[in-house]
Amino acid sequence: xxxxxxxxxxxxxxxxxxxxxxxxxxxxxxxxxxxxxxxxxxxxxxxxxxxxxxxxxxxxxxxxxxxxxxxxxxxxxxxxxxxxxxxxxxxxxxxxxxxxxxxxxxxxxxxxxxxxxxxxxxxxxxxxxxxxxxxxxxxxxxxxxxxxxxxxxxxxxxxxxxxxxxxxxxxxxxxxxxxxxxxxxxxxxxxxxxxxxxxxxxxxxxxxxxxxxxxxxxxxxxxxxxxxxxxxxxxxxxxxxxxxxxxxxxxxxxxxxxxxxxxxxxxxxxxxxxxxxxxxxxxxxxxxxxxxxxxxxxxxxxxxxxxxxxxxxxxxxxxxxxxxxxxxxx
Ligand SMILES: Nc1ncnc2c1ncn2[C@@H]1O[C@H](COP(=O)(O)OP(=O)(O)OP(=O)(O)O)[C@@H](O)[C@H]1O
Numbered sequence: 001x002x003x004x005x006x007x008x009x010x011x012x013x014x015x016x017x018x019x020x021x022x023x024x025x026x027x028x029x030x031x032x033x034x035x036x037x038x039x040x041x042x043x044x045x046x047x048x049x050x051x052x053x054x055x056x057x058x059x060x061x062x063x064x065x066x067x068x069x070x071x072x073x074x075x076x077x078x079x080x081x082x083x084x085x086x087x088x089x090x091x092x093x094x095x096x097x098x099x100x101x102x103x104x105x106x107x108x109x110x111x112x113x114x115x116x117x118x119x120x121x122x123x124x125x126x127x128x129x130x131x132x133x134x135x136x137x138x139x140x141x142x143x144x145x146x147x148x149x150x151x152x153x154x155x156x157x158x159x160x161x162x163x164x165x166x167x168x169x170x171x172x173x174x175x176x177x178x179x180x181x182x183x184x185x186x187x188x189x190x191x192x193x194x195x196x197x198x199x200x201x202x203x204x205x206x207x208x209x210x211x212x213x214x215x216x217x218x219x220x221x222x223x224x225x226x227x228x229x230x231x232x233x234x235x236x237x238x239x240x241x242x243x244x245x246x247x248x249x250x251x252x253x254x255x256x257x258x259x260x261x262x263x264x265x266x267x268x269x270x271x272x273x274x275x276x277x278x279x280x281x282x283x284x285x286x287x288x289x290x291x292x293x294x295x296x297x298x299x300x301x302x303x304x305x306x307x308x309x310x311x312x313x314x315x316x317x318x319x320x321x322x323x324x325x326x327x328x329x330x
Pocket of ligand 1: 034055059061062063
């Protein structure tokens with residue numbers, strides 16, 4: 001996991017955007033085929049984080065990446081990228097992108113592709129780009145059109161990293177990679193974030209490994225942002241509380257248990273996944289959960305009260321509960 005107190009992000013922009021968040025959405029709306037994929041989404045992604053963008057198929061992850069990259073406009077609200085309008089000249093040279101279709105010129109060799117990257121990007125780092133293709137065993141002389149899907153992903157990532165961007169927007173970067181290349185590229189990305197303070201936003205369906213790679217999570221489902229916060233904070237905020245009820249039909253959860261995300265009942269044993277538990281009085285046991293378990297619970301319960309850094313929940317806890325814990329500086 002990367003440290004939130006790492007080096008200051010590399011910065012090629014103006015002073016005004018030096019401290020702006022990597023992404024800042026206010027009332028963001030994205031149309032899907034059958035209505036809103038995201039509606040009234042407000043969240044902030046601080047600089048220097050490795051962000052897991054998570055949600056079910058069709059939740060709007062690719063659409064969000066496309067809007068941030070300036071490829072399509074938002075359908076409502078505002079999204080700022082490094083303090084700027086997406087796609088504006090002030091921000092385009094500072095972002096690196098990887099889209100699901102990995103658009104590359106198929107006739108070029110890998111070496112020609114990297115040369116083009118060098119010619120188009122004044123801040124190009126050839127060694128960084130070559131290290132990616134070398135680590136992934138992609139021959140420099142091979143034509144892009146003859147590479148496997150996973151090998152093309154390596155070349156596209158080499159182009160994105162060679163640009164030395166302040167923000168990397170990666171749409172399912174690991175989906176096509178074998179375990180060895182996945183490890184190599186994950187390592188390269190984490191090193192980039194740790195050594196240069198690059199913000200990385202990557203959509204993924206691999207929840208089991210998220211806590212190893214990402215230190216911030218953005219979870220969207222059924223048109224809502226459900227979580228936007230540090231992974232450590234998300235984990236610390238949730239508990240699984242088990243109660244033994246006096247009778248199978250008796251009401252189980254004591255009032256004021258906290259923000260209940262999900263409950264399960266088996267006979268007299270009742271478990272509740274609670275955010276910011278206020279009182280565990282009467283509980284038979286309390287245990288922590290993995291990040292994956294928490295994210296899956298929100299995905300099963302998309303009507304749950306959202307946990308979004310910097311915003312107040314409808315059922316916000318009082319002072320002294322985890323929401324009032326000091327957060328890392330952004
Ligand atoms: N080119 C397009 N034109 C119109 N609607 C689109 C287009 N691409 C996607 N959509 C719609 O936008 C919504 C969000 O799709 P999107 O691809 O952003 O979701 P996603 O979370 O990335 O999904 P997945 O996990 O399957 O990649 C869906 O309703 C989808 O049908």
